[in-house]
Amino acid sequence: MKISEIYGLPFISLQLTFRGQLLYLEKVLLDTGSASTLLNADIVQEIGMVPEENDEVDIIRGVGGIEYVYTKLLDSITVDGTTLREFQIEIGNMDYGLRSMGFWGLILLNRLAL
Secondary structure, X not given: OOOEEEOOXXXXXXXXXXXXXXXXXXXXXXXXOOOOOEEEHHHHHHHOOOOOOOOOEXXXXXXXXXXXXXXXXXXXXXXXXXXXXXXXXXXXXXXXXXXXXXEEOHHHHHHHOO
């Protein structure tokens, strides 16, 4: 897996598909301390990933504080040539003072068996 170091932190690139729309994210923080995978709401709205009435809303807690997020089910997510289908992610504002397209959490690492 190709890992880039930015701000002294590990970042990866990934491709996701949501309702047939493709989006390439080139700056996703590899965060083994995060249980879930969180994507930046401002970025993913480009492919129609916006809050909808039936979305599950949750609260996440971490170093950046507390944030309300909503969940979406991706058609697929591809990292380094490995694709997972029907993968659930969380969407949030991600206002942490770090310019990132998302956080790639431990659950995705485990599913990819890396």
